[in-house]
Amino acid sequence: MKKYYIETFGCALSEFDSSTMDSILSQNGYVKTEYPNDADIIIVNTCAVRLDTEAKIMKRLNEIKNYYGNARLIVSGCLAKARPSFISRVVPNASLVSPQNSTKILDVVKSENKVVLIEGNRDTDFMPTPPIEDSVATIMIEEGCVDNCSFCITKLARQTLKSYKPRVILDTIKKLVEKGVKEIRLTGQDIAAYGLDFNPKFRLDELINIILDKIKGEYRIRIGMMTPDKSIEIIDNLLELYKDERIFKFFHIPVQSGDNNMLKIMNRNYSIEEYKYLHNKIKSKYPNSLFATDIIVGHPGENEEAFQNTVKLVKELRFERVYLAQYSIRPRTKAASMEQVPEVIKKKRSLMLNKVIKEIEEEIYKNYIGKTYEVLITTHGFRENYVVGRLNNYFPVAIKGGDELIGKMALVRINKATYFDLRGEVIEELKVKYM
Numbered sequence: 001m002k003k004y005y006i007e008t009f010g011c012a013l014s015e016f017d018s019s020t021m022d023s024i025l026s027q028n029g030y031v032k033t034e035y036p037n038d039a040d041i042i043i044v045n046t047c048a049v050r051l052d053t054e055a056k057i058m059k060r061l062n063e064i065k066n067y068y069g070n071a072r073l074i075v076s077g078c079l080a081k082a083r084p085s086f087i088s089r090v091v092p093n094a095s096l097v098s099p100q101n102s103t104k105i106l107d108v109v110k111s112e113n114k115v116v117l118i119e120g121n122r123d124t125d126f127m128p129t130p131p132i133e134d135s136v137a138t139i140m141i142e143e144g145c146v147d148n149c150s151f152c153i154t155k156l157a158r159q160t161l162k163s164y165k166p167r168v169i170l171d172t173i174k175k176l177v178e179k180g181v182k183e184i185r186l187t188g189q190d191i192a193a194y195g196l197d198f199n200p201k202f203r204l205d206e207l208i209n210i211i212l213d214k215i216k217g218e219y220r221i222r223i224g225m226m227t228p229d230k231s232i233e234i235i236d237n238l239l240e241l242y243k244d245e246r247i248f249k250f251f252h253i254p255v256q257s258g259d260n261n262m263l264k265i266m267n268r269n270y271s272i273e274e275y276k277y278l279h280n281k282i283k284s285k286y287p288n289s290l291f292a293t294d295i296i297v298g299h300p301g302e303n304e305e306a307f308q309n310t311v312k313l314v315k316e317l318r319f320e321r322v323y324l325a326q327y328s329i330r331p332r333t334k335a336a337s338m339e340q341v342p343e344v345i346k347k348k349r350s351l352m353l354n355k356v357i358k359e360i361e362e363e364i365y366k367n368y369i370g371k372t373y374e375v376l377i378t379t380h381g382f383r384e385n386y387v388v389g390r391l392n393n394y395f396p397v398a399i400k401g402g403d404e405l406i407g408k409m410a411l412v413r414i415n416k417a418t419y420f421d422l423r424g425e426v427i428e429e430l431k432v433k434y435m
Contacts, residue, residue: 003031004109005039005071009057010047012187012224013099013158014077016130016140018045021076021105023128028106036064041109042071046079046087048153051328054079061091074108078157081118083331099143099158103128124164127172134379135182135407141169141207142188146196147227149256150267150338151299153330158189161197166207170214177217182407183378183390185222192226192234205237212244220245220376222394225252229269232278239285249286250394253278254294254323258313259306266299267334272313279317290393292321297353298346299327300338307349314356320364320395322357326350358419365417368395372427375412377405388421396421 004025008018021043026032033039042064047053057079064073073094075087081098088094095108101117103126108115122143130137144161173184188194195202204226211221223238231238231253242249253275257263260272282289295310314322326346329336375389375397387405389397389412397412398421399405409430416423 001029001031002040002109003033003038004041004043005033005036006043006045007036007060008045009053010045010049010077012138012185013140013143013189014045014047016138016187017077017099017102018043019130019138020102020128021045022131024103024105025109027128030109036068036071039068039071041074042068043074043076043105046075046077048078048082048157048330050325051330054083058090061087061094065091072109074105076102076105078154081157082153084116084118100162121160122162124162125168127164127168129172129175132176132179132181135180136185136378137176137181137183138185138187139169139172139176140164140188141186141191142194145190145193145227146230147190147269148267150265150334151296151327151330153333154189156332161193163194163197163202166202166210169207170211173211173215173219177215177219180407181219182376183220183222185224187224189225190227190230191224192230196230203234203237205234205241208238208241208247212241212246220248220390222248222250225254227269228253228255228275228278232270232274235278235281239282242286245392248390248394249289249392250292251282251289252292255313256294256296257299257302257306258295258310259302262299262302262306262310265301265338266296272309276317286393288393290320290395291317292323293319294323294325295353296325296327297349298341300335300340302327302341302349307353311353311356314353314360318360318364319357320361320393322361324350324354324357362417362419365395365419365422368414368422369417370414372411372413373397373424374430375399375410375424377401377408377410379406391422397424398422399424399426401426 006018008014036042046057075094076097080096084096095115096118098118100120100122103123142163144158146161194204255275373391377387377389379388381388381398386398387401411427411430412424413427414422414424
């Protein structure tokens with residue numbers, strides 16, 4: 001039996017595609033190995049979002065070519081779709097598989113020749129049961145978006161909005177809950193755009209409502225990233241659904257910049273005023289929710305005034321989590337042809353804003369110290385003999401303990417807060433209240 005090895009770069013979408021290929025290969029007699037030197041087939045599932053990630057991937061492909069040259073190499077994911085000729089110059093013998101063709105991985109590994117599968121759309125009638133990490137599973141409910149942001153190369157890799165059918169999602173979640181999964185992460189490029197490709201349209205709030213109604217059990221749902229303009233269209237219905245204890249009070253809505261002119265340059269379809277309205281609506285209903293956002297510093301067109309407007313917005317809205325990125329040129333995007341902000345200025349602004357972000361977040365996290373909360377414990381931690389649980393707003397809590405705590409609900413006292421997580425101890429185990 002042939003052995004395969006999968007290495008994944010990138011976001012939850014990449015992880016989902018890797019799990020799809022993993023599931024298909026394992027179900028067809030191939031054996032997974034954790035070591036590339038032991039593999040007959042090496043799959044590198046790539047990401048194209050940032051230049052530094054691309055550099056790491058290309059370095060890794062060179063290492064594989066030099067050290068594991070006897071293995072069959074397959075490069076999949078966003079970089080294979082967005083920059084196929086670039087990859088082929090580095091590893092000319094590698095097969096290329098776009099994210100949309102991850103379900104065809106068996107055809108690729110069975111072929112004796114180099115295969116290039118980078119065209120076509122995703123088969124959303126088929127979803128292999130994703131792997132379970134401790135008591136967590138991730139499901140991609142849609143791919144692609146309906147926007148065209150100036151900085152985004154992912155649009156080239158995942159071009160067309162394709163939503164999985166509700167029955168496919170329901171069947172998958174039902175199987176996962178029956179297997180004991182406690183945390184289900186719904187992910188996508190913009191899950192607020194879910195169902196816009198259906199005729200008639202079937203939106204995210206309708207999907208969540210059906211999941212909660214049809215699937216009983218001890219589980220919680222984490223709703224993934226949503227764009228502001230699409231979120232506003234469905235936010236009232238979503239906020240009603242968030243009353244259910246099975247939904248984490250977590251919102252991930254990228255703002256990207258705090259300046260209206262920059263949003264126009266970025267080709268974002270909302271204003272700062274609309275974003276504030278959305279944030280206020282959510283926080284009025286769920287003041288203790290975790291509101292996460294993304295910000296890009298140094299995008300072409302960002303002057304000092306625009307940057308200071310971003311700083312002002314961060315100070316005003318006091319996000320619980322900010323994913324800060326320093327702009328990097330991505331080929332074939334609109335922003336790549338614009339006049340660039342000097343690297344020294346980008347770095348200076350990034351450091352300045354990151355300092356503000358850390359100060360705000362540390363102030364927020366310290367408010368949890370000394371208090372007790374119900375925590376759903378879902379995974380093993382990075383440190384030995386530690387597990388990680390989630391508050392009902394999805395804040396992570398590191399707790400000393402082992403396998404016996406995975407999947408349990410516990411009352412936890414918070415003793416310490418760091419920039420990355422909260423730290424606590426179990427006071428008592430609890431019965432899960434929701435079904």
